[in-house]
Amino acid sequence: MPTYTFTLEQIAGEIKAQWDGDPNCQISRAQPLTSAGPGSISFLANAQYSSYLPLTQASAVILKSEDANQCPTNKLISPHPELAFVQVLHLLYPKQTASPGIHPSAVIGNNCEIDPSATIEANCVIEDDVVIGPNTWIGANSVIGASCHLGSHCRIYSRVTLYHGVIIKNRVIIHSGAVIGADGFGLTHNGSQWIKIPQVGGVEIHDDVEIGANTTIDRGALENTVISRGVKLDNLIQIAHNVKIGEHTAIAGCVGIAGSAEIGKNCMFGGGVSINGHIKIADGVVLTGTTAVGQSIAEPGIYSSGIGHQKNSAWRRNMIRFQQLDEMAKRLRRLEEQYER
Amino acid sequence: MPTYTFTLEQIAGEIKAQWDGDPNCQISRAQPLTSAGPGSISFLANAQYSSYLPLTQASAVILKSEDANQCPTNKLISPHPELAFVQVLHLLYPKQTASPGIHPSAVIGNNCEIDPSATIEANCVIEDDVVIGPNTWIGANSVIGASCHLGSHCRIYSRVTLYHGVIIKNRVIIHSGAVIGADGFGLTHNGSQWIKIPQVGGVEIHDDVEIGANTTIDRGALENTVISRGVKLDNLIQIAHNVKIGEHTAIAGCVGIAGSAEIGKNCMFGGGVSINGHIKIADGVVLTGTTAVGQSIAEPGIYSSGIGHQKNSAWRRNMIRFQQLDEMAKRLRRLEEQYER
């Protein structure tokens, strides 16, 4: 990746921060406090890491004014050091830029409307009746199904599949290998075998959503699966048919959400969480990693399930006792009653 | 998606159902009871939803005769309302149709037998010695390895990989991103590092199997991994080498089945289930979501494991006690003995 060099003063100007130190100090990369060396900029946002500050070898650090006197090097003062650091990352590591136009190896269907500022990379297959908005960029070997509508400034990385009729709004990022709009797992049993229920709903991905690598989002059975504005999904997540996820909810990798679950706004799910089908999770619910949720959660708050790791020998004994737990509880009650008498 | 309009009487004729109401009522889409409006057809199969029936705005409802008197609108009477509804979905939302033939951008190996009624979409790569049966449809950017045999009426969606020598029988559906026939995780340690064991078995996918998006099914080590007739697999499932899954078993998303496990017929596994390697699961076993199965299950029935979610503060306390459970059990026994004496 190409990188760029800025002086402390230039960076301060770009991010509109107060600074202190050598205005001509050269900054050409960003590193964590602990591993930064000369030429690097770092940041301190979280008091948890403040012990690393006095020893840092970074050429400059972005930090809050209250931490400034601990800083052994050039400093940039910001009330939100991490947000300021994001701005610096954009300066030092500019994004790859697209070459608008349609690669000659791409296969484009009939009746598509592809904005001239859009980029369609090599070996893409765009089926009939697709609309692609301004500055949207489709990576190599992706397949965009018939009648999909994509808004502006989307970044669809290579090897993404959108099935037919998927609606993608603006500034959506979809990483490689994601599959949006495959059939939901809709089956009914006729007494001897499973009969497939046609999945005739769609998928809506609203503004500013990001979808991780190899994540799958199924189309609705009758209505749409909906991923609301600002939702962030990590890798290898399964979103089943008819699920609705509220605005600005962030979900880490390997989470599975079963059919027709409704997830509130501003939730945070750790990795490996499982959500049962046909339940509702309130706004503002935080689930720690690997929590399995069988029933609806009506109140915001932090919820957990699961068992911490132990040495296998101890765990085996406790695990067997778990299977006797109801009986243990009854024996305990009996003893209490005997004692009371 | 294009849709079609039918009258109540036409639908009744097509699905061979009794009807009651306005024969000329126009139906052009299908919706759930609760959100259906004029022009929509819905169904009631499960008594759990019968309270929604009197208030539905649907133009027609498919239901059992015993529910007919509660229906506020046109009705179609069926002993199996959901199966009848599936028939109506096929009428209202006809499947996409293929354009038989081989897209000029597809790359076809030597010595392939591709039925003239088959469809090979853009940018597919079909390696040598592949056989593809009548009416089978391979989606864009898929890769079919050497010596694969596919039967008739299969629907392989875009961006699927079949490694060499995979056998796919008839009417099999494979969704985008699925990988069938990659090497099993076969390793042996030579004292200093892992040595790869060549995986020389294959994969057989029998009639009427459906495989979800980004699901992986590894080839056998020496013999074949076998997915039997009528099995339905959801998204992001991992099937390891040498696994055998019995007929008509249905498995929800994010399930992992370790090597050489044998799963019976007519099983149902909820999302996130884990199955240990080298074990046997009997026919007719139902596993609720996130159940982890370490040992064989010899009897049909419903099995579960895991811990329900709680507020994090309560969960932490209980979780610590779990790690003392064996000791608690011994203390309880001691108290009981003391009391008996």
Add this chain to the structure above:
Amino acid sequence: MPTYTFTLEQIAGEIKAQWDGDPNCQISRAQPLTSAGPGSISFLANAQYSSYLPLTQASAVILKSEDANQCPTNKLISPHPELAFVQVLHLLYPKQTASPGIHPSAVIGNNCEIDPSATIEANCVIEDDVVIGPNTWIGANSVIGASCHLGSHCRIYSRVTLYHGVIIKNRVIIHSGAVIGADGFGLTHNGSQWIKIPQVGGVEIHDDVEIGANTTIDRGALENTVISRGVKLDNLIQIAHNVKIGEHTAIAGCVGIAGSAEIGKNCMFGGGVSINGHIKIADGVVLTGTTAVGQSIAEPGIYSSGIGHQKNSAWRRNMIRFQQLDEMAKRLRRLEEQYER
């Protein structure tokens, strides 16, 4: 797959093993002890399977000298029967061979250095400034991002994505659908919505690593995600940004490792394991399947978590008791105190 036929004596010569029996016995395939028939070779490495030996129909068995007198057929004596068997598999089932060169349908960027002995299959997209070493083989429809460097003798199967700047050393195997170098899940909240943190680190995959189908390995936030020499990763694994995995660690399918976790050398993780972010796992740690690890593990050993399956009816009762476990522990303590008094 083509196979080859060898005599017992030829095989003994190739693997440098002592033999006993008919030197001209013809061997053309490898099978497990229990299902092997005439023409098959099998092996016995593990005493657990020795009861199958006297009944085997195999034409030859590789085994340790101490098991030889139980063998009813031709035998090859090896102190490491499984390693010897791997050698025989390579004889009987030779690997597919590549056709070096660049398929005319591949799209190659500017300024690439592709060794003439390398193979680039159909419809690959190789972006600018990519280096591909001798005998490396890139499968059909793969996408290799700008400035990636691949060493020699790598086997990248079809439909793999490498994002820009990924470093792949020598003899690395990557299975279909894997995505290496997508953005880590790096977000910071500005009070109203999530702001994406540019992920400007890279990914290093060292010598002799194998990566399973549909596995995802994210690029680092600032520094590199590192998969060390000899690591083996199964299918559908999620490796988050900044993770470091030590040499010769083997990880089974469906494992998730959260950001900045550091995994030691020579670890073994069973399927479905979850590792929290920002923790350290010592060298030589074994985690049984579905173990969830929330905190660092400082000592080698076998660790576990989770709950074994039970009949759903019994499990429900025990699960409810789990939620009362802290209270039960307190009641038990109270009874003990009362008794002591």
